[in-house]
Structure formats: C-alpha cells, structure tokens
Amino acid sequence: xxxxxxxxxxxxGVFLRLHAAGALPRAQAWLIDFxxxxxxxxxxxxxxxxxxxxGMGIGALVVFAMTWVYxxxxxxxxxxxxxxxxxxxxxxxxxxxxxxxxxxxVVRNLLRVVDMLPGVYGVGLISxxxxxxxxxxxxVIAGTMVVHVVDTLGGNQVPTVPAEAPPRALSSEEQxxxxxxxxxxxxxxxxxxxxxxxxxxxxxxxxxxxxxxRLVAFANYLLGRA
Amino acid sequence: MKQxxxxxxxxSDWDTLExxxxxVEARPQRTMRSPEAVSFxxxxxxxxxxxxxxxxxxxxxxxxxxxxxxxxxxxxxxxRPPAPRWRRMANFLIAGFPRLVRKEWRYMALAAALLYVxxxxxLLLVTxxxxxxxxxxxxxxxxxxxxxxxxxxRHIGRNSGTDLGMFGYYIMNNVGIAxxxxxxxxxxxxxxxxxxxxxxxxxxxxxxxxxxxxxxAPFWRFVVAHASFELTAIVIAGGAGLRLGLTLxxxxxxxxxPAMVEAGWIGAQLALGAFAxxxxxxxxxxxxxxxxxxxxWLKYGSAMALxxxxxxxxxxxxxxxxxxx
Numbered sequence: 001x002x003x004x005x006x007x008x009x010x011x012x013g014v015f016l017r018l019h020a021a022g023a024l025p026r027a028q029a030w031l032i033d034f035x036x037x038x039x040x041x042x043x044x045x046x047x048x049x050x051x052x053x054x055g056m057g058i059g060a061l062v063v064f065a066m067t068w069v070y071x072x073x074x075x076x077x078x079x080x081x082x083x084x085x086x087x088x089x090x091x092x093x094x095x096x097x098x099x100x101x102x103x104x105x106v107v108r109n110l111l112r113v114v115d116m117l118p119g120v121y122g123v124g125l126i127s128x129x130x131x132x133x134x135x136x137x138x139x140v141i142a143g144t145m146v147v148h149v150v151d152t153l154g155g156n157q158v159p160t161v162p163a164e165a166p167p168r169a170l171s172s173e174e175q176x177x178x179x180x181x182x183x184x185x186x187x188x189x190x191x192x193x194x195x196x197x198x199x200x201x202x203x204x205x206x207x208x209x210x211x212x213x214r215l216v217a218f219a220n221y222l223l224g225r226a
Numbered sequence: 227m228k229q230x231x232x233x234x235x236x237x238s239d240w241d242t243l244e245x246x247x248x249x250v251e252a253r254p255q256r257t258m259r260s261p262e263a264v265s266f267x268x269x270x271x272x273x274x275x276x277x278x279x280x281x282x283x284x285x286x287x288x289x290x291x292x293x294x295x296x297x298x299x300x301x302x303x304x305x306r307p308p309a310p311r312w313r314r315m316a317n318f319l320i321a322g323f324p325r326l327v328r329k330e331w332r333y334m335a336l337a338a339a340l341l342y343v344x345x346x347x348x349l350l351l352v353t354x355x356x357x358x359x360x361x362x363x364x365x366x367x368x369x370x371x372x373x374x375x376x377x378x379x380r381h382i383g384r385n386s387g388t389d390l391g392m393f394g395y396y397i398m399n400n401v402g403i404a405x406x407x408x409x410x411x412x413x414x415x416x417x418x419x420x421x422x423x424x425x426x427x428x429x430x431x432x433x434x435x436x437x438x439x440x441x442x443a444p445f446w447r448f449v450v451a452h453a454s455f456e457l458t459a460i461v462i463a464g465g466a467g468l469r470l471g472l473t474l475x476x477x478x479x480x481x482x483x484p485a486m487v488e489a490g491w492i493g494a495q496l497a498l499g500a501f502a503x504x505x506x507x508x509x510x511x512x513x514x515x516x517x518x519x520x521x522x523w524l525k526y527g528s529a530m531a532l533x534x535x536x537x538x539x540x541x542x543x544x545x546x547x548x549x550x551x
Contacts, residue, residue: 012274014281016301017294057394064398068405076310079302097298098305106494113409137412140483141470141490150295156288172284179229179286223286224228 006133006145008097016097019148020135023128025088026146027121032084037066068109075105085146095143104142111138158182163225164217166203175222182219185212229285236276240296243269247299270300321544323499326492327462328541330469337422337465341457344426345433352434359435362427371432375441375448379518393512400456401504404463408497411467414475418467425460444518451529452515454536455507459500466496503536 004020044062048055074082080092080100092100092108115124115136124136133145158179170178178200185193190209197204197211204214246266250257257263277293327334351358359368403421410417436445470489477485510532 010274010297010301012271014274014277014297016298053388053391055391057388057391060391060394060398064394064401067398067402096305097301099302099307101307102310103491103494103498106498107490110405110409110494110497111412111490113406114412141412141486142494143487143490150298158286176284176286183286183288222229224230 004132004134010097018093018097018133018145019150020133021090021146021148022134023125025090025148026128029082029084029088029090030121032087033070033082034084036083037070041066071109071112072102072105075100075109076102089149090146091149092144092146095145100144104144107142108138108144111141114138156183156186158219158223159185159216160225161213161217161220163221164214165221166218167205168203170222178215179219179222182216185216227283229280229283229289232276232280232283232285233289239269240273240276240293243273243300244296247296247303250303251299266300267304270297270304273297273300318495319499319502320539323495323502324540324543325545326495327499330465330492330496333465333469333472334461337418337461337468340419340422340464341426341461344423345430348427348430349434352431353437356435356438359431359438362431363435368435371436372439372441375436375445377441377444379444389512389516392516393508396508396511397505400459400508401501404459404500404504405497407460407463408467408470408493408500411464411469411471411493412474413471415468415471418464418471422460422464447518447522447525448515450526451532452507452510454529454532455503455510458536458540459503459507462496462503463500466493466500469493 004022006018006020007015008018009015041062045059048059048062051058071082074085075092078086081090085091092105094100094104112124115121115127115138117123121136124138127136127140128134131140135145139145159182166178181196188196193212194208197215198207200215201207201211204211204218206214243266246257246262273293273296277290277297280290280293348358348362352362363371407418407421410421433442433445436442470486470493473485473489474482480488514528
C-alpha cells in the first residue's frame with residue numbers, strides 16, 4: 001500500500017489501522033512540549049533563585065526532570081501522549097498497537113539523544129523519511145510508533161431517494177464503490193458529482209444530474225432501503 | 227443481509243459501547259468499577275465480529291470506519307498494560323537488575339576495561355612523569371582542581387555550594403552523562419567508548435597529579451565512598467551502550483531489527499538501574515563525601531562497606547530465586 005496506514009491483526013481476528021504520523025506534526029508537538037518545559041523551568045527558577053545555592057540544586061533537579069523524565073511519565077501514565085502530542089492528536093503506541101509501557105518509553109526517549117544528533121533532529125528526520133511507518137531511530141529500536149488519533153466520524157449519510165435496482169448484477173466491490181460515492185456526494189461540488197457519475201454512464205445510461213440521481217437511487221437499493 | 231438492516235439491528239449496541247468507552251477515557255477509575263465493565267470484553271469481541279462481517283460483506287466506509295474506530299478504542303482499553311507497580315520496581319532493583327548485569331557480563335567487563343585501563347595508565351604516567359598532567363588538563367583547570375582538594379578546605383571536592391545544591395547538580399550532570407553514554411553507544415559503540423576512556427583518563431591523571439602535589443589524601447577521602455556507586459554505574463551504562471552498538475555491527479544469529487529491539491530493551495533496563503545507582507551516589511557525594519571533618523577510619527571504613535555492598539549486590543543479588551519471574 002502506498003499510504004501510511006499500518007495494519008495489525010488483533011487476537012480477535014480483525015485489523016487495527018494505525019495512521020503513522022510524519023515528521024511535521026511531531027515537530028510541532030515537540031515545539032509545544034519545548035515551550036511548556038521552558039515555561040515550567042522559568043516559573044520554578046524565579047522563586048528558587050531567592051533560596052540561593054540550595055534553590056539552584058532544586059532547579060537542577062527540575063532541569064533533569066524536564067529533560068529526561070517528562071516524556072516518559074507522560075507517555076506511560078497519560079495514554080502515550082505528552083501535552084504537545086495531545087494538542088496535535090498524536091499518540092505513541094507499542095508494536096502491537098496497545099498503549100506503550102515503561103521500558104519501550106525509556107528506550108525511545110533516551111535514544112532521542114542520537115535522533116537529535118547533528119543539531120536539530122537530523123538523524124530523526126532522515127529516519128522518519130526513510131522508514132515506511134515514519135519512525136525515528138528511537139522508535140525503531142523501541143518497537144513503538146507515533147500515530148494520529150482518529151476518533152471522530154464523518155457522519156455522512158446516503159441521501160434518501162426512492163430505491164432503484166441496478167440493471168445488472170454488481171460485484172461486491174462495485175456495490176461498495178457506488179454506496180461510497182453516494183455517501184460522499186453531499187461533500188462534493190455538483191460539478192465534481194457530475195464528473196464522477198459520468199464515468200459510470202454505461203451503467204446508468206444517463207449523464208449529468210440525472211446520472212448522479214440514478215447512482216444515489218442504486219445506492220439506496222444496495223443499502224436495502226426498499 | 228443488507229447494510230441498512232445490519233445497522234438497524236446492531237447500531238444501538240455500537241452506540242452503547244462507544245459511549246461507555248468515552249466514559250472510561252474521561253474517568254477511568256469510576257467507570258471500570260461499574261457493572262457494565264464486566265460485560266465489556268464480550269461486547270468488544272462481538273463488535274470485532276461485526277467489523278469482520280461488515281468488511282467481508284463489503285459494507286460501505288461509513289459503517290466499517292465507524293466500527294473500526296470503536297475497535298481501535300476498545301483494543302486500547304482491553305490490551306492496556308497494567309500500571310507500573312512499586313513492588314515490581316523494587317524487585318527489579320534488588321534482583322532483576324543484578325541478574326541482568328551478570329547475564330551481560332562480557333559487555334560489562336569490556337566497559338570496565340575501557341574505563342580502568344586508561345585510568346591506571348594515566349595514573350602511572352603522571353606519577354612517574356608529573357609534567358604529563360599538563361598534557362591532559364589546562365593550567366586553569368589544574369588550578370581549579372587544586373583549590374577543590376586543598377587540605378585546608380572545610381568542604382572537599384568543590385569550591386562552593388550547599389549540600390542540596392550540589393546534590394541537584396550531581397543528579398543533573400551525572401545521570402545525564404550516563405544516559406548519553408548509553409544512547410551514544412548506538413553509533414556503533416563510539417560514543418560509549420569515548421565517554422568511558424575519557425573519564426578514565428581524567429580520573430587517572432587527576433588522581434596522579436593530586437598525589438604528586440601532596441593533596442592525595444583529601445582526594446581519595448572524597449571520592450572513595452561514592453565511587454563505588456558512581457564508577458560502577460558509568461561502567462554499566464557504558465556496557466549497555468556497547469551492547470547496543472556491537473549488536474548493530476554484529477547481530478549474531480538473528481535479524482538486525484529484532485536484535486536491536488532486544489538490545490534496546492536490555493539497555494533501557496540497565497540504564498534505569500544505573501540511574502538508581504547514580505541517585506544513591508549523588509546522595510553520598512553531596513551529604514557524606516564532602517564532609518572533611520570525619521576521621522579517616524570512618525571515611526575509609528564506610529567506603530569499604532559501600533564497595534562490598536555494591537559488589538555483593540551485583541554478584542549475588544537475585545541469585546537465590548528461580549529465573550524468569
């Protein structure tokens with residue numbers, strides 16, 4: 001397949017479909033995380049500066065936590081999402097599509113050091129471009145991947161018109177194509193609808209708006225609306 | 227069965243399951259205790275069945291995508307890993323980690339050699355040819371070190387700073403170095419070799435130089451206690467990095483991909499153990515090593531006890547139990 005969907009078979013015998021997230025949304029998520037970390041750091045350092053040397057020690061602990069601990073804690077305890085990933089609807093998942101666990105999260109976040117190598121994520125960028133699932137090196141070795149969270153639905157309905165049987169028997173694939181066309185119709189411009197419907201004029205025997213109406217009528221029949 | 231009838235028949239089940247899943251995501255604790263939670267696995271598997279049917283019968287995207295998304299959510303919940311438990315972490319530190327270190331002893335021995343052999347060579351070189359110290363350090367650095375370990379200091383091993391301040395600094399600095407040592411090992415081991423050998427050279431040359439100018443006593447009094455945890459942790463982190471890099475070069479009788487995943491898994495566990503050791507080392511370094519007023523027998527006695535403890539823990543820890551728990 002040419003797209004970035006990775007299919008994983010579950011024990012129930014169905015496939016999960018994971019939409020791999022590319023370099024750009026991940027870079028945006030990282031920037032948001034970076035801004036949050038910098039903000040926390042400044043917010044903590046100002047009162048700590050008043051405490052003198054001991055405060056600097058606590059400040060160093062905060063720097064450590066922000067550098068190394070933040071991502072791991074977010075990923076393991078908050079469903080594979082740092083705040084930046086949450087903002088961009090990304091999620092880190094394990095090799096089997098299940099939520100990420102502690103050790104893989106540690107692997108991918110420690111190996112970030114290598115992905116960051118020549119300056120600004122050079123190795124990581126090349127790795128995401130080469131890998132079919134857009135994983136950076138840390139993800140490859142941890143066996144994890146970053147996916148888009150797709151939880152909302154299109155909610156398109158086939159417009160209800162009087163059903164009409166197609167003139168000849170259609171294969172299941174052909175049926176699915178006609179129903180999908182009818183579902184997407186409300187989203188398309190009338191010109192595009194006509195253009196697509198004209199491709200099927202051998203079947204509908206009509207062109208233009210009449211062809212579109214006929215295909216929607218076929219779809220109603222195929223859906224079982226008598 | 228036509229699609230419309232299929233949806234009419236089962237649509238309400240899907241809606242119920244979906245709204246329940248949304249509730250779980252909003253407030254997991256309370257929803258998981260509700261009676262509906264008991265029937266979730268069965269409901270979820272029925273939904274998977276419906277998805278398989280819908281795909282096989284060529285139903286439209288609206289239906290298959292809708293089912294697919296509920297399945298994705300259900301999978302996330304059903305196959306959710308258990309939350310990490312303190313007890314398991316403690317078990318890992320006491321037994322699992324030493325076992326892992328012993329299992330990977332070849333890499334540990336290599337890392338130890340990369341740290342201690344340069345250290346020993348530099349120590350001997352500087353002892354017999356004192357001017358060699360100037361090849362390793364700049365003169366400002368040497369002056370800095372001499373000030374840190376001046377026997378007249380009340381605090382040894384540092385110029386300024388309170389105990390708490392130095393504790394935070396040690397954590398940030400040393401754990402950061404250990405983590406980078408491990409990660410940079412991925413570059414065919416070069417990063418790990420560099421960090422280990424470099425630390426060895428600095429440590430050996432510094433010890434030799436301070437011995438030469440008569441500051442040896444405060445130096446050894448300072449380092450000997452926390453070195454037990456600190457040097458061993460650096461060796462372990464370096465060994466984990468070497469394992470990563472050498473597995474990349476020679477994966478053995480395995481494909482490179484799975485071999486790297488395994489090396490990463492082991493390396494991360496070793497790095498976590500090294501992290502715990504370095505926290506212990508930072509405690510000792512900040513609150514115990516720096517106190518100049520303790521008598522020699524207390525300093526060296528406690529250091530001896532710590533070295534024995536570390537050695538015994540790594541060599542014998544978890545040996546009594548059956549493996550694979």
